[in-house]
Amino acid sequence: MNESKDTPALVIGTGPVGLTAALALHAQGVPVRIIGNATGCSTKSKALVIWSRTLEDLAGLIDLQSFSEAGTQLRGMRIHSGSHELVSLQYKDMPALSRFPPGILIPQYETERLLVQRLEACEITVEWETELVSFSQNDHEVEVRLRGPGGVESVCKTPWLIAADGAHSTVRHQLEVEFTGDTLPTTFYIADVHLGADFPEGEGVTYLDRHGVCMLLPIGGTQHTRVIATAPNSDEASVDPTLPQIQEVLDRALPMDVTASDPMWLASFRIRERVLEEFRHGRVFLAGDAAHTHSPAGGHGMNTGMQDAFNLAWKIGLHHRGIGGDDLLDSYSDERKHVARKVVTDSNRLTKVMAIDSPVLSLVRSSGLKLAGSFDRFRNQVSRNLQMMDLDYQDTGLPRVSSISRNHDALSPGMRLPLLEVSAAEQRATTLDAEHDPSKFSLFVIENDRTPSFDKALRSAQATIEGLAPEFREVVNLIAVRVAGTEPIAGVTLLHDVDGQVQQATGFRGHGAMLVRPDRIVSVFCGALDGRELDRWFQGL
The missing domain is CATH 3.40.30.20 (Phenol hydroxylase, C-terminal dimerisation domain)
Known part of the structure; x- marks a missing residue:
């Protein structure tokens, strides 16, 4: 290999996946450089949950006490139909699956801030306002043209290009690979608002009715709550909601009076399900939303991308030490593609069940959940799925x-x-x-x-x-x-x-x-x- 030990791997993207990739590569002894076209950390809460499977990976990179202090430990999840409780997951009463909490509720802007602080402590500077213009590759390196602040362009060469630049990935577009899949017809509202009501600390609550779903999740470290709900006339094109429209949804779905105020974020979205056929293209690797997108049901999007980064980093780390060949690097694509497809399938099923808007089917759904929720085995399995503990590589990837x-x-x-x-x-x-x-x-x-x-x-x-x-x-x-x-x-x-x-x-x-x-x-x-x-x-x- 004509690969310099001093030439840094280049990470494109400064969201949680890119920041995690940079930290994980550094921990494996790989010199790393990270760039992104953002001006700084996100100002929106976006992804809210870091599940225990991801916390296990993060523990080798950063002091998790900082995450606990900036967020709130997830203590439980409940599903209601009106005032009737159908399923209750109270983690203190369930078998522990990890030495870490089941999840930490923390807004994405805090997650990014803590990861950037850790990179700075490792003497790695995040290069903001810097974008990839183009790239080409051969058997030994990738040549990348960058545009930095003020429009100044430069060229760098890197042994590895890691694209964590989101669902509209520039790297993926320039590779000219297909990113096809399905777009679900239902429109959802998302709102970060203050609710004039008391809910149990650290608990998520989902309300189901014949119109669909309304989920409430506390935004850790704040007084605000994330609302995700089926939009009225949800087969129409997505238009960002107003605060009165969010209030209308809450009045419809919740059995008690709450008042939404002080909105930090109002948006609407449709679910786009996509998984690349290959996550590796020569010396270019794609991770996170650049490689797969799916329903936010379960809160697994950011977590899956961060786990992509961990999987890739140790394999590049071995290669950097002179260990392993193409089979080792190819296993990243094989293993993470397998996981992404499972996450897409599971989140799709969950979304369709939760978004049922037929009066008859919603009654069947509620009856079925009420019965299933009475069994420990069902509650334990739901907990395992949410914490991502069942994702494995028994049928793919490196030899077993x-x-x-x-x-x-x-x-x-x-x-x-x-x-x-x-x-x-x-x-x-x-x-x-x-x-x-x-x-x-x-x-x-x-x-x-x-x-x-x-x-x-x-x-x-x-x-x-x-x-x-x-x-x-x-x-x-x-x-x-x-x-x-x-x-x-x-x-x-x-x-x-x-x-x-x-x-x-x-x-x-x-x-x-x-x-x-x-x-x-x-x-x-x-x-x-x-x-x-x-x-x-x-x-x-």
Whole structure:
């Protein structure tokens, strides 16, 4: 490769996806430059929720306490039909899925501000009022023409161009790739207003009636509420609503009197569902709305784009270290396209159910939700979907290996590493994912208390890592997970599986090894003595 180690990757776009991509690349040791044609951070609230799946990724990049202070922890979600409650998700009464809150309600302008502050702390300057004019690429680099403040043009060369420049992406248009899909016929209103009524702090409420849906979501860190509602005459073209029109919708949908005032944002929209066929084009990668758009139902748009950025960054990071080839980089497109299509499908179904405007079907909908909402299994599954915990790569992307007999209901390769409680030195309570370094792979060697000679298994795993090529050896951490009460092992990070959660989740019937990718996706299950599978997996990158 004729790629300079000092030439920065270039990120186009200064929204949450572009800012996250720049931070994630920096964390992987990749020099990065970020530009955007905006004059500064957004002044609108736009995307409001950062779900726990995204918080898990952000935790490796930024202090999440700043997000908690600027926003509000999501405590629950409720669905009503008039004054009748159909479904209630109260997260304090539900199984925890992550070491982080289910979600943080925070306006997008705060999310962007905090990400920019973190970039500045990393000595990365966001280049505002700078736009991409054109680009060309060859096998070694991308040549980009830029126009900065005052119309001054310049040319730069970069090994990687990451387009996070939104639904109207200049990069995507210049690539001349199709971005086709469906536009749903229903028009929705969106309003950020103050409501003269008290709602439970940190809870979202959805009201359903025969006219469609009206959703209320508190805007974290403010006294305002996001209203998303089916517009009257919603088959007509989108026209931004007035405050009286928002009041009319609230009067129609809510069982109590509320008064909307002090609007910060009034808009209307139709849902456009699009997913690119490929997210990679040579040395150009597309992420976020530049690659996929879908319904805001579920609040997954910004989160999906930020997760695109994490997936891409660690792969470019490995390539920057001289590890992996086209298959590694192509897996970004394969994996994230799979996720984007699932998000589009799920949000489409949710939107159509919520927007039903037939009196008969709305009655059926309410009856069905009331029945389903009485079951823990339904509420838990809805919670998993909202927090994006079911998105995985079991059927796509990088190789997935399970070469050892395990219990049938155990974790599968391609799945996210779940919340598993362990203890570390001095009985410090922690979780398996908290001990994982997101800039490297983790090889967890897991003891089975019914099998002898764990020291032998651990030495074998050490020898496997030492036998890898030097570039691989540097990006793998070895972590021993032992049953409670066993002695420390010199030179090896030691965790204790106090409650047997790790053994149960992995399903090993003897000592086993589990390889976890930087993005906390499990890739390999094998015997602790079987280093060949690990060596083959790394050689296949």
